Amino acid sequence: MIPVKLALKNFLSYGEDVPPLDFTQFHIACLSGHNGQGKSALLDALTWAVWGEGRKASQEKKADSSLLRIGQKDMQVEFVFDLEGDRYRIIRDYSITGKSSRSGLEFQVREQKENNEYVSLTGSSIRKTQEKITKTLRIDYQTFINSAFILQGRIDEFSRKSARERKEILSEILGLSRYDELANLAKSHLREINNIIMTKESRLEYIYQETANLDFYKEKIKELSESYKEISQKIKTEEVKVGKLKEAINILKHKSEQCDELESRIEQQRQEIMRGQKEIELRKKEIVDCQRIISQKEKVLNDFKNYQKFNAENNEFSRKLQQIRKIEEEKVLTQRRVENERADLEVEVRNKKDRYKDLEVKVEQGTKNRVKILELEKKMEEIKLFEEQREEIRQKGSELNIKINSIKGQIERLEKDNKDNQEKLRLLRENPEGECPLCEAKLNSERKRKIEDNINKEIGLNLKRIEKLKKGAEESSKQRDRLAEKWREINQRLKDKDIWQKKLSKAHFEYEESKQAAKLMVGLQGEIKKIEKTIREKDYALEGQKRLKELEEQIKNIGYDEERHRKLNRKIEELSNAPLEKAKLEEAEKKINSLRDGLSELKENYQQKELYLKDLEKKKEKIRGELKELPSLKEKLVQEEQILNSGQTLKDKILEERGGYQSKFDQCLKLGKEKKKIDKELEKSKKEQNIYEKLIVAFGKNGIQALIIENVLPEIEEEANDLLAKLTNNGTQISIESLRDLKSGGIKETLDIKISDELGIRDYELYSGGEAFRIDFSLRIALSKLLTRRAGTKLRTLVMDEGFGTQDEEGIDNLVQAIQSISEDFDKILVITHLESLKDAFPVRIEVTKLPEVGSRFEIIKN
Numbered sequence: 001m002i003p004v005k006l007a008l009k010n011f012l013s014y015g016e017d018v019p020p021l022d023f024t025q026f027h028i029a030c031l032s033g034h035n036g037q038g039k040s041a042l043l044d045a046l047t048w049a050v051w052g053e054g055r056k057a058s059q060e061k062k063a064d065s066s067l068l069r070i071g072q073k074d075m076q077v078e079f080v081f082d083l084e085g086d087r088y089r090i091i092r093d094y095s096i097t098g099k100s101s102r103s104g105l106e107f108q109v110r111e112q113k114e115n116n117e118y119v120s121l122t123g124s125s126i127r128k129t130q131e132k133i134t135k136t137l138r139i140d141y142q143t144f145i146n147s148a149f150i151l152q153g154r155i156d157e158f159s160r161k162s163a164r165e166r167k168e169i170l171s172e173i174l175g176l177s178r179y180d181e182l183a184n185l186a187k188s189h190l191r192e193i194n195n196i197i198m199t200k201e202s203r204l205e206y207i208y209q210e211t212a213n214l215d216f217y218k219e220k221i222k223e224l225s226e227s228y229k230e231i232s233q234k235i236k237t238e239e240v241k242v243g244k245l246k247e248a249i250n251i252l253k254h255k256s257e258q259c260d261e262l263e264s265r266i267e268q269q270r271q272e273i274m275r276g277q278k279e280i281e282l283r284k285k286e287i288v289d290c291q292r293i294i295s296q297k298e299k300v301l302n303d304f305k306n307y308q309k310f311n312a313e314n315n316e317f318s319r320k321l322q323q324i325r326k327i328e329e330e331k332v333l334t335q336r337r338v339e340n341e342r343a344d345l346e347v348e349v350r351n352k353k354d355r356y357k358d359l360e361v362k363v364e365q366g367t368k369n370r371v372k373i374l375e376l377e378k379k380m381e382e383i384k385l386f387e388e389q390r391e392e393i394r395q396k397g398s399e400l401n402i403k404i405n406s407i408k409g410q411i412e413r414l415e416k417d418n419k420d421n422q423e424k425l426r427l428l429r430e431n432p433e434g435e436c437p438l439c440e441a442k443l444n445s446e447r448k449r450k451i452e453d454n455i456n457k458e459i460g461l462n463l464k465r466i467e468k469l470k471k472g473a474e475e476s477s478k479q480r481d482r483l484a485e486k487w488r489e490i491n492q493r494l495k496d497k498d499i500w501q502k503k504l505s506k507a508h509f510e511y512e513e514s515k516q517a518a519k520l521m522v523g524l525q526g527e528i529k530k531i532e533k534t535i536r537e538k539d540y541a542l543e544g545q546k547r548l549k550e551l552e553e554q555i556k557n558i559g560y561d562e563e564r565h566r567k568l569n570r571k572i573e574e575l576s577n578a579p580l581e582k583a584k585l586e587e588a589e590k591k592i593n594s595l596r597d598g599l600s601e602l603k604e605n606y607q608q609k610e611l612y613l614k615d616l617e618k619k620k621e622k623i624r625g626e627l628k629e630l631p632s633l634k635e636k637l638v639q640e641e642q643i644l645n646s647g648q649t650l651k652d653k654i655l656e657e658r659g660g661y662q663s664k665f666d667q668c669l670k671l672g673k674e675k676k677k678i679d680k681e682l683e684k685s686k687k688e689q690n691i692y693e694k695l696i697v698a699f700g701k702n703g704i705q706a707l708i709i710e711n712v713l714p715e716i717e718e719e720a721n722d723l724l725a726k727l728t729n730n731g732t733q734i735s736i737e738s739l740r741d742l743k744s745g746g747i748k749e750t751l752d753i754k755i756s757d758e759l760g761i762r763d764y765e766l767y768s769g770g771e772a773f774r775i776d777f778s779l780r781i782a783l784s785k786l787l788t789r790r791a792g793t794k795l796r797t798l799v800m801d802e803g804f805g806t807q808d809e810e811g812i813d814n815l816v817q818a819i820q821s822i823s824e825d826f827d828k829i830l831v832i833t834h835l836e837s838l839k840d841a842f843p844v845r846i847e848v849t850k851l852p853e854v855g856s857r858f859e860i861i862k863n
Helices: 039-051 063-067 126-137 141-145 163-173 177-211 214-294 297-430 445-494 497-536 542-558 562-574 578-699 704-728 769-789 809-821
Strands: 002-009 028-032 074-083 086-097 100-110 118-120 733-741 747-757 760-762 797-801 828-833 844-851 855-862
Touching: 002 039, 028 039, 039 074, 039 086, 039 126, 039 141, 039 828, 063 086, 063 100, 100 126, 163 704, 163 747, 177 578, 177 704, 214 578, 297 445, 297 497, 297 542, 297 562, 297 578, 578 704, 704 733, 704 769, 704 809, 733 769, 769 809
Parallel strands: 028 828, 028 844, 797 828
Antiparallel strands: 002 074, 074 086, 086 100, 100 118, 733 747, 747 760, 844 855
């Protein structure tokens, strides 16, 4: 991985509009600046973009929110890097809205085409996208900070870890996890093979049990077949008897149905005879009614004649009335138009008078608004001064928040260091003799006392620093509280700003309206006088008034008599039934003869139906005599069917039992063939089982992985000692032991670091700060170089965020020379320091500064 570009927004001390850091401008560079300016924040941004983790957020419950710049709602980091000929881009962002937050992660690769556009590699979730990034780099965050990325205060990360943890880091650097994957894959296959073997052995046991009864099944099948043949013959004889009985019963049932049908026809015939009687009576009544109507013929004809006469005269009056109503409709419409025109003129006068009064009010209000405008403009000037004061307080408060948070972070780190030191003291006191619980080295009482004294001194110094930092934080908090109180006072005064602004805008608007109103009043007064004159002189709707007079004259000329018309209507109503009575008379004269003829025919039909009814009753009595034999036949049929059903049940039972034994017999033959096949498969599975058991051991921690680590240790020792020789003038040497002799006998796999100088072999804890730094530095560089050469990783970047304050002038020169000597092994080297003596020791310097208004900024300077 070779960094190309890093862009930040609202990340820790960096604000918005921060220019991106272009890594293509240097091969090796020094990142310098005073403490707390934002040097390490750049590296935190890099690791947060790639792995979602940063040194400053690793101990926080809500890591992302602790990285967000104070007072901001969103942050983003964009990181571009090259890897094995391809260019990749990662964009990670985080934002908060109220009490909720949102995180985003994009992963892209640039196409190898002319347009060079980025193509998305982003997964369906942040977790899946992170897995894809880690898989592409082939390295996780912990391995990175233990090798190629030396974080501030953690250069001794590898040296102070236990032997087991060192082996885990080496395994990750060497990519030995693929052997764990192979071992797990072999275990998975072994589990499958074991399950297959267990299943097949269980199946064989089942086959042995089932095939043991083969001869018994064969004998039972023969015995049941003979019984089946015997019962089948008996069933055939019984079926013939049942068939004959059913045939005789069916014949009688058919006759019973005939009897039921005759009964139904007899009842139907009786109903028809009753209907015939009713029809004869009804026909006689119709003849009497017709005779009564014909007897009133003279009166009916006279009433109908008068009805026609009155109706003709009434129609003429109705025609005249229709003409008058049509004229009156036009008269009403014309009158309405005349009145509407007058009403429109009256409404127009009222509206114009109301408008005139409104304009008078606006003119009076305009004079008052002029004075009000001057007062409001003075008030807005005061508000502007308060806003300027509030902005100045906000900037000071933001600076104090940054300072307080920085102090809290320092206190937390010091308290954690003291907690770790107290734990070390506890472990030392619980182990009065024997091995050191921290490094597993041999300890005597003198060495133990020296280690305890050094730890106690460090605890005391940390407590003094914490006390001093707490006083500083308390003073800053008081200053911030005073500013907050002043902020609230000003906010209270500014809360009505929008109200005053609206009042000023309204006053300006009303003043302009009053000037326009004065102009409109002059023309409006003349318009009102003109309309009032038109109403007084009735000089409106002249055509309508003329048409009203013409319509009244037309109504007089029609000659309609309303009283005569009412009398005619009463007479017509009295004779309203005359047309109906005349129609009844004509109908009675027309049908009286046909009714008399129909009456004779009905009487003849009635007599024939009575004769047919007697014939049906005779047939019914004959069939009833034949049906007396039916109950005894049914009883005999039930007895024979019971005998038949019992035989059929026995037959089915024999057939079912024989089928069961036949199925088992066939299954035994099938299982015999299956057994031969399973024997062959089982032999093959056991061979595979043996292979996978051997593969699990080979791919395990004590197999190939142990051999690879054993072979790479001389390479790490050589690299570390070459660099340590330059830093200590050949005064110190490191050796790494993979095996340790046990007191109880035998050996134990380990990964111990042994350090020797002119005084002999000493424990790591007994070396001074400067000596320990050089040892840690050499080991970490050796691991970083190993990582650059590791197949599949290609991580050719080295970052050192570690203070060199423990070194004297000669030590610093040696470190610079050592860094220069390894520069060819890396494509990018970045050294972070605040020491003035190191700023010009490298060809390029990235100077970091922090401004209260905008946050941290950096500048690339070529020496």
